[in-house]
Amino acid sequence: xxxxxxxxxxxxxxxxxxxxxxxxxxxxxxxxxxxxxxxxxxxxxxxxxxxxxxxxxxxxxxxxxxxxxxxxxxxxxxxxxxxxxxxxxxxxxxxxxxxxxxxxxxxxxxxxxxxxxxxxxxxxxxxxxxxxxxxxxxxxxxxxxxxxxxxxxxxxxxxxxxxxxxxxxxxxxxxxxxxxxxxxxxxxxxxxxxxxxxxxxxxxxxxxxxxxxxxxxxxxxxxxxxxxxxxxxxxxxxxxxxxxxxxxxxxxxxxxxxxxxxxxxxxxxxxxxxxxxxxxxxxxxxxxxxxxxxxxxxxxxx
Amino acid sequence: xxxxxxxxxxxxxxxxxxxxxxxxxxxxxxxxxxxxxxxxxxxxxxxxxxxxxxxxxxxxxxxxxxxxxxxxxxxxxxxxxxxxxxxxxxxxxxxxxxxxxxxxxxxxxxxxxxxxxxxxxxxxxxxxxxxxxxxxxxxxxxxxxxxxxxxxxxxxxxxxxxxxxxxxxxxxxxxxxxxxxxxxxxxxxxxxxxxxxxxxxxxxxxxxxxxxxxxxxxxxxxxxxxxxxxxxxxxxxxxxxxxxxxxxxxxxxxxxxxxxxxxxxxxxxxxxxxxxxxxxxxxxxxxxxxxxxxxxxxxxxxxxxxxxxxxxxxxxxxxxxxxxxxxxxxxxxxxxxxxxxxxxxxxxxxx
Numbered sequence: 001x002x003x004x005x006x007x008x009x010x011x012x013x014x015x016x017x018x019x020x021x022x023x024x025x026x027x028x029x030x031x032x033x034x035x036x037x038x039x040x041x042x043x044x045x046x047x048x049x050x051x052x053x054x055x056x057x058x059x060x061x062x063x064x065x066x067x068x069x070x071x072x073x074x075x076x077x078x079x080x081x082x083x084x085x086x087x088x089x090x091x092x093x094x095x096x097x098x099x100x101x102x103x104x105x106x107x108x109x110x111x112x113x114x115x116x117x118x119x120x121x122x123x124x125x126x127x128x129x130x131x132x133x134x135x136x137x138x139x140x141x142x143x144x145x146x147x148x149x150x151x152x153x154x155x156x157x158x159x160x161x162x163x164x165x166x167x168x169x170x171x172x173x174x175x176x177x178x179x180x181x182x183x184x185x186x187x188x189x190x191x192x193x194x195x196x197x198x199x200x201x202x203x204x205x206x207x208x209x210x211x212x213x214x215x216x217x218x219x220x221x222x223x224x225x226x227x228x229x230x231x232x233x234x235x236x237x238x239x240x241x242x243x244x245x246x247x248x249x250x251x252x253x254x255x256x257x258x259x260x261x262x263x264x265x266x267x268x269x270x271x272x273x274x275x276x277x278x279x280x281x282x283x284x285x286x287x288x289x290x291x292x293x294x295x296x297x298x299x300x301x302x
Numbered sequence: 303x304x305x306x307x308x309x310x311x312x313x314x315x316x317x318x319x320x321x322x323x324x325x326x327x328x329x330x331x332x333x334x335x336x337x338x339x340x341x342x343x344x345x346x347x348x349x350x351x352x353x354x355x356x357x358x359x360x361x362x363x364x365x366x367x368x369x370x371x372x373x374x375x376x377x378x379x380x381x382x383x384x385x386x387x388x389x390x391x392x393x394x395x396x397x398x399x400x401x402x403x404x405x406x407x408x409x410x411x412x413x414x415x416x417x418x419x420x421x422x423x424x425x426x427x428x429x430x431x432x433x434x435x436x437x438x439x440x441x442x443x444x445x446x447x448x449x450x451x452x453x454x455x456x457x458x459x460x461x462x463x464x465x466x467x468x469x470x471x472x473x474x475x476x477x478x479x480x481x482x483x484x485x486x487x488x489x490x491x492x493x494x495x496x497x498x499x500x501x502x503x504x505x506x507x508x509x510x511x512x513x514x515x516x517x518x519x520x521x522x523x524x525x526x527x528x529x530x531x532x533x534x535x536x537x538x539x540x541x542x543x544x545x546x547x548x549x550x551x552x553x554x555x556x557x558x559x560x561x562x563x564x565x566x567x568x569x570x571x572x573x574x575x576x577x578x579x580x581x582x583x584x585x586x587x588x589x590x591x592x593x594x595x596x597x598x599x600x601x602x603x604x605x606x607x608x609x610x611x612x613x614x615x616x617x618x619x620x621x622x623x624x625x626x627x628x629x630x631x632x633x634x635x636x637x638x639x640x641x642x643x644x645x646x647x648x649x650x651x652x653x
Contacts, residue, residue, distance in 0.1 A: 028459060144349050149628045151587030152605070152621060153356065159609050160360050236477040240591055243479050244606065263483065263595075266498075267491045274487070277480045284475040 039293040043286035050283060054102040064093040066100040066253045078271050085275055089261065094272070098279055100253035105283070108169055108238040113227040115173040120180025121216075121223050127181070128188030129211055139185070142178040150175040154237065158246040165248050172237055176230065183226055187219045225298060228291030232284040239280055255280050342636045346629045353625035354406070354618065358399050361614045389415065402618065411619035416611050421619040425601065429623065432593065432600035434504065435515055436585050439522035444578060446523070447530035448571070454531075455538035456562055466531055473528025478588045482521040482595045489517060501598045518596045522588055526581050533577060534570055541566040572642060579635025583628035 033039045057063055069090035076087040078094075085094040127138040154171050161167035191197065192215070200210050241247035242256025255276040262272025386392045390401070405412065411421035450469070453462035472481070490498035496517055502510040542548055542562070551561045590602030597603070601620055608616035 140345070140348075143345060144352050149353070149583055149587055149621070149624050151584075152590060152624055153353070155590065155606075156357060156360055156609060156617065156621065232475065236475075240477045240479055243477075244591065244594065259480065259483065266483065266487055270487055270491070273483050277476070277484065280480060281472075281476050285471060288475060 034293070034296075039289055043290040043293075046282065046286045047290065050102060050286075051106070053099050054106060057099060058103070063096040063099060066092060066096040067251060068092065075265075075269055077269075078275065086271055088258070088272055089265065094258075094275060097253040097258055098255070098276060101255045101258060101276065102279065102283070104165055104242075104248055104252065104254045105235045105238055105280075108165060108172070109231040109234040109287075111169045112172045112176050112234045113230050115169070116176035116180040116230070117220075117223045117227060119173075120177040121184045121219060123177070124181035124184025124186075125188045125211055125215055125219055128185035129192060129207070129215065135185075138181075142181055145175070145178045146182075151237070151240075155241065155244060155246050158241050163245070163247065163249040165252070168238055168241055168247050171241070172234055176234070179230075180223055180226070183223060184219050187222050188215055191215050191218050221298070225291070225295045228294055229288060232287035232291070235280070235284055235287070338640050339637050342633050346633050349629050350622070350625050354403065354622045355399070357618050357621045358395075358402070361612075361617060362395055402615075406619075406622060411622070412615035414608075414613055414616045416608070416613045416616070421615050424604070424616065425619050425623050428599065428601040428604045431501070431503070431598060432586075432589055432602060435518055435522065435593070435598060435600060436582070436589060438515055438519040439526070439585060440578075440581070442519055443523035443526035443530060443581075444574075447527045447534060448567075448574075450527075451531045451534035451538060452562060452567060454535050455542060455566070456558065458539060463535075466535055469524070470528040470532050473524040473526075474532075476524075477591075478521050478525060479591045479595060481524050482517065482592055485517050485521055486595075499596045501596070514596075515598070518592045518598055521592050521595075522585055525588070526585065529577065529581065530574060534574055537570045537573060538562070538566050541569060575642075576635055576639045579631050579638070582631035586624050586628060 030039065069092040071091050073087050074089055074091040076083050078086040080086055083093050085098065088094055123138060127135045154175060158168055158171040161171060197210060197214055200214055238247060239256035242254040243260045247256055248254045258276040259273050265272050390398060402412065409422060411425065413419065414421055414424060450462055450466045454466040457463065486498050489496045497514055501514050504511045547565055548561055551565050589600060590605055593600045593602040594606055605617065605620045
């Protein structure tokens with residue numbers, strides 16, 4: 001019995017465990033849920049609701065402006081009339097800020113992983129396909145990048161790039177690329193030994209064509225299943241950066257900044273911290289359960 | 303048949319690669335463990351160096367300079383030029399970097415722009431506090447995960463198994479800063495049993511010191527607990543169900559606890575060790591955030607304030623120290639792994 005080496009988490013701070021296999025140890029509840037595919041449906045539906053809330057609801061105009069506060073209506077508790085989750089210290093609607101903040105979180109989570117898949121995937125496929133000196137060199141550089149104290153450097157990078165969503169994406173991406181590259185390389189090494197690659201080569205296909213037509217379609221699903229678990233981690237990192245003031249600008253809504261501003265009111269108005277925390281928790285749990293479930297079903301080929 | 307988990311090991315051995323270790327001293331060079339250690343040592347140097355260079359570049363690319371940060375926005379150009387000259391900031395980038403690196407290698411990390419203190423002594427002083435916090439969190443996470451995972455493996459559907467799943471889920475799905483705030487809310491605001499923030503040093507009062515460090519240590523320990531517990535529980539259950547030596551031990555009449563502790567846990571602890579070493583680096587990262595919340599005067603709090611003040615030598619020094627500790631912790635893990643695992647120690651065809 002050999003548990004596969006847990007891949008170093010792409011990301012800082014953070015929780016490589018999401019990529020550890022969890023075998024045999026399912027509770028009865030999980031087994032029951034799994035048999036009915038509910039471990040995919042429940043988080044899937046919650047995430048779909050969140051996506052609609054974050055990306056479609058703002059377009060309909062029913063949400064109050066997340067940046068405009070009404071100073072006559074500050075610190076309303078949740079379930080107040082007109083403000084289902086209450087208002088914050090300067091009278092901004094919490095529900096509206098939560099949904100706009102969720103938009104930021106999900107945008108960052110998805111973009112970082114798309115950048116990771118594309119850039120890391122290309123590097124890994126190229127490296128694994130070429131082998132030789134180039135491969136060794138690339139792998140050593142990736143090893144070095146994986147060994148960086150990533151959360152700390154992400155904070156430094158994000159602070160100096162300045163507060164904006166795009167800069168957060170760049171800062172986190174820098175450390176998400178190596179993990180994808182390693183995975184892509186591992187799959188490529190397996191693929192290049194296959195008979196159909198020989199067949200393609202004998203029929204006169206160029207290396208580039210083989211890479212794109214025959215190898216990429218096999219690498220992509222593996223990277224995609226891996227990315228599901230990574231999105232949750234990136235969402236947590238985005239929140240951490242925003243909490244420290246190194247994330248999106250203070251005016252923009254983000255769960256991290258909401259928690260940071262609510263922090264001082266923890267004893268009098270805990271909802272300002274607990275509501276965004278709960279959204280963060282549910283989102284990340286759903287992403288992890290969904291990722292685990294999909295990986296358990298489709299990610300076994302490797 | 304223990305869990306093998308080498309995170310940083312490049313997958314697959316590369317037979318074409320020359321020894322890479324430089325330890326080719328007769329028979330020594332043939333020992334795979336020594337070769338591995340040598341290779342890791344060589345890998346450690348570019349990581350530490352790369353980190354310092356990257357930080358140096360970043361600090362130099364930013365728009366504001368230390369002089370404007372120190373003198374304020376309305377300083378005259380002459381005053382800025384004078385200060386830049388005094389700080390050596392008018393030198394070209396590479397000159398400054400090489401200077402800094404030369405001094406750093408001798409243990410001198412420069413002086414803080416904000417306070418004029420020696421960065422080396424500043425960092426060491428702060429590191430003491432962080433080290434206490436990290437060691438506390440590390441032990442807490444390790445002991446708790448071993449206990450809970452063993453109990454959960456003994457009764458896979460018992461209460462320990464539920465606790466194990468619930469706490470692991472929280473540890474994996476909440477960033478440490480949220481865990482901190484929730485703990486403060488529950489234990490300081492609602493139950494009023496622990497102080498919400500503030501720090502008392504060990505020399506002042508050990509009891510109070512520990513009281514102030516409980517919440518930060520738990521916040522740091524939870525994500526780690528999740529990692530360890532998840533891995534250990536899966537591994538224990540797997541061994542109990544599939545391994546022949548477990549069946550043999552049972553057949554010989556060993557009690558269930560004995561089988562679990564002597565045969566299965568001993569095996570799993572070895573795998574846990576290799577994961578545990580890698581967590582030191584992760585803890586150093588999360589401690590930055592947690593110290594900030596609990597106002598613990600450690601290295602992380604110093605780093606954040608130095609970043610805000612654009613105190614380049616301090617940021618550079620702290621990042622270099624953290625990188626060095628992280629890399630050394632990884633290195634020691636790898637070495638322990640090589641020394642403890644007879645397959646790597648003796649077998650040349652190991653991966």
